[in-house]
Structures are given as structure tokens and as C-alpha cells.
Amino acid sequence: MTITTGVINGVDTDALAETIAAVRTDPTLAQVTFTLGSEWGGGCHQRATTGPVRQSGAEVESRTARYTLESDEPAALLGTDLAASPAEYVLQALAGCYAVTFAANAAARGIELSSLRFDLETDFDLQGFLNVDDSVRPGAQEVRVVVHATSTNAERSALEELCTAVQQRSPIRDTLASPVRVTTTLA
Numbered sequence: 001m002t003i004t005t006g007v008i009n010g011v012d013t014d015a016l017a018e019t020i021a022a023v024r025t026d027p028t029l030a031q032v033t034f035t036l037g038s039e040w041g042g043g044c045h046q047r048a049t050t051g052p053v054r055q056s057g058a059e060v061e062s063r064t065a066r067y068t069l070e071s072d073e074p075a076a077l078l079g080t081d082l083a084a085s086p087a088e089y090v091l092q093a094l095a096g097c098y099a100v101t102f103a104a105n106a107a108a109r110g111i112e113l114s115s116l117r118f119d120l121e122t123d124f125d126l127q128g129f130l131n132v133d134d135s136v137r138p139g140a141q142e143v144r145v146v147v148h149a150t151s152t153n154a155e156r157s158a159l160e161e162l163c164t165a166v167q168q169r170s171p172i173r174d175t176l177a178s179p180v181r182v183t184t185t186l187a
Contacts, residue, residue, distance in 0.1 A: 037051055071086050072084075111159070
């Protein structure tokens with residue numbers, strides 16, 4: 001695929017092409033680690049702060065910002081509704097990753113997006129979480145995403161191909177759709 005040069009969808013396609021070339025030359029550059037620290041605030045409330053980002057095992061010096069994320073549950077689910085729920089953060093993570101993946105993949109194809117919006121839903125059966133029925137998994141039962149994308153220079157068929165590519169290339173979708181090892185240890 002030949003990447004169009006310039007800025008498309010807010011993505012610097014020259015920088016994108018340089019990044020792809022750099023990773024092809026040195027695949028260790030593709031190894032990225034995100035970190036987060038979290039403190040329980042009582043009940044269902046917690047506050048987390050982003051930590052360093054590492055690439056190829058080294059801290060990314062240019063990433064000095066730290067962001068605070070809070071979560072809680074709605075009152076109907078034993079929380080105090082002080083913040084978005086963890087389930088809503090999962091949907092936000094997918095929406096955010098889809099936005100990045102759509103913008104970059106569209107830019108690489110020369111597709112100019114005039115609008116991009118997602119409607120997301122996920123279903124949980126709390127019997128698993130509440131230990132009421134061991135046959136019910138505590139995690140999400142299904143995640144549904146409706147994509148609303150328009151373009152000034154691409155036909156619907158090109159947007160459908162883009163949507164397929166995004167599903168194949170989104171790191172967060174892959175994380176949700178495929179088993180991933182989660183290691184938990186008590187310090």
C-alpha cells in the first residue's frame with residue numbers, strides 16, 4: 001500500500017510512513033508498554049494515574065503528562081455514581097482505539113473522513129460476578145459497535161473495506177476479542 005503524503009484526518013502521513021519504515025528496520029520499536037497506578041477510594045470508587053510509557057524497554061522521555069482516571073458504579077450497582085464505570089471505560093478504550101485506527105488507516109489509503117462516530121454497547125450478566133451461577137462468566141457477554149463514517153472522497157465500498165481493516169488492526173479490539181494472559185500477584 002502506498003501512503004499518500006501530507007496530513008489527512010489529522011494524521012501526518014509522512015510521519016506514519018517513517019514510523020512504519022522504522023519498525024520494519026528495527027522491530028523492537030514496536031514493543032510498547034503502558035503503565036497505570038490505581039488507589040481504591042472505598043466502595044466501588046477508584047482513582048488511577050497514568051504512568052510512564054516504555055518503547056523498546058526504555059521510557060519515552062517526551063511523554064511527561066500524567067492523567068487521572070476515576071471509576072465508580074451506578075447506584076443501582078452498589079456504587080455512588082461518582083465517575084464512569086469500568087465497563088464504560090472498556091467501551092471508551094475500544095472507541096478511542098477505533099478512532100485512531102480508522103483515522104490512520106483511512107489516511108494511509110488517502111480516504112478523507114468528514115465524520116466518524118461510534119455507538120457502543122456491552123452486556124453483562126451479573127450472576128457470574130455475584131457468584132450466583134458458576135456457569136455464567138463474569139465478563140462481558142457481547143460488545144456491539146455501530147460505525148457512522150462519511151467521506152468526501154470514498155465510496156461506501158471503500159469505507160466497508162476500511163471498517164474490515166480496522167477490525168483486523170485495532171489493538172484494543174484484538175485485546176477484547178482474543179484471549180490475553182493477565183498475571184495478577186499480591187505484593
